[in-house]
Amino acid sequence: MERWLLCRPGRRFAVARQPFPTPDPMDLYQFRHSAFCEKVRLVLAIKGLQATFVEVTPGVGQVALFRLSGQRQVPVLVDGGEVISDSTAIALHLEERHPTPPLLLSDPQTRARVLLLEDWADTALAAGARQALLQAAAADPVLRTALLPEATPDPLRRLVSAVPGGWMAPLSEAVGDLISPSEARQLRRNLDQLTRLVAEHPYLVGDHLSLADLAVVAQLSLLLFPASAGAPLAGCGVEGVADNPLFDPLFRWRDRILAEVHRP
Ligand SMILES: N[C@@H](CCC(=O)N[C@@H](CS)C(=O)NCC(=O)O)C(=O)O
Numbered sequence: 001m002e003r004w005l006l007c008r009p010g011r012r013f014a015v016a017r018q019p020f021p022t023p024d025p026m027d028l029y030q031f032r033h034s035a036f037c038e039k040v041r042l043v044l045a046i047k048g049l050q051a052t053f054v055e056v057t058p059g060v061g062q063v064a065l066f067r068l069s070g071q072r073q074v075p076v077l078v079d080g081g082e083v084i085s086d087s088t089a090i091a092l093h094l095e096e097r098h099p100t101p102p103l104l105l106s107d108p109q110t111r112a113r114v115l116l117l118e119d120w121a122d123t124a125l126a127a128g129a130r131q132a133l134l135q136a137a138a139a140d141p142v143l144r145t146a147l148l149p150e151a152t153p154d155p156l157r158r159l160v161s162a163v164p165g166g167w168m169a170p171l172s173e174a175v176g177d178l179i180s181p182s183e184a185r186q187l188r189r190n191l192d193q194l195t196r197l198v199a200e201h202p203y204l205v206g207d208h209l210s211l212a213d214l215a216v217v218a219q220l221s222l223l224l225f226p227a228s229a230g231a232p233l234a235g236c237g238v239e240g241v242a243d244n245p246l247f248d249p250l251f252r253w254r255d256r257i258l259a260e261v262h263r264p
Pocket residue numbers: 031034035036037062072073074075085086087088122
């Protein structure tokens with residue numbers, strides 16, 4: 001069946017670790033640079049599952065996504081006959097269908113810690129990281145051009161890149177996307193706490209990799225893009241965070257988790 005009505009063709013690729021195909025083909029509707037989509041890709045990768053990644057075009061693609069899933073946000077996973085939206089719901093669905101390796105850990109207390117930390121990553125950390133990235137992109141033409149949807153026509157891409165950074169800041173402010181000084185301080189405090197946690201323990205909860213680690217790692221990708229983001233984003237990030245030596249151990253931990261998941 002043709003599944004390309006939603007999105008521009010050309011971006012289908014699969015997680016490569018699984019030696020055997022899963023019984024049901026899965027499609028992940030995504031924005032490539034969304035941290036919530038990255039979280040789902042990490043869950044798929046650690047479980048060795050294959051999925052076709054379908055890049056959704058912001059706007060027009062989301063109308064079709066609404067028809068598919070009843071809402072307009074990515075990620076959406078289509079697993080056989082089931083359509084699941086929201087990264088947490090997708091992670092829980094995959095955990096139930098493919099319990100190995102377990103990402104919620106076994107005992108109820110540990111599971112509760114994993115889910116609480118995952119929710120913190122998806123809310124407070126996600127909001128801070130997104131605002132900090134938008135602010136950085138407003139000032140940096142390379143960053144904001146690289147973050148444009150892949151379907152963006154070249155003339156518009158050139159136009160966005162040509163706008164001087166200072167001109168974008170008031171626009172960003174007008175739509176309430178700029179991070180306030182107190183939010184920026186809170187983000188740095190939270191990153192500092194995370195840095196301390198990972199300095200003492202290889203994983204955020206218990207002795208094994210869990211959904212909490214993957215949720216935090218996914219959001220950190222907005223602050224310092226990992227190698228998997230590709231050129232020119234890989235290695236770029238939010239000034240004051242990505243280039244802050246205090247956070248080096250945190251991003252080294254992030255890269256170690258990505259290596260464990262077999263992702264660059
Ligand atoms: N709680 C959702 C959040 C998903 C979300 O915020 N998705 C963003 C991309 S990062 C989106 O689709 N934004 C488009 C829109 O809201 O129209 C999850 O965990 O999946």
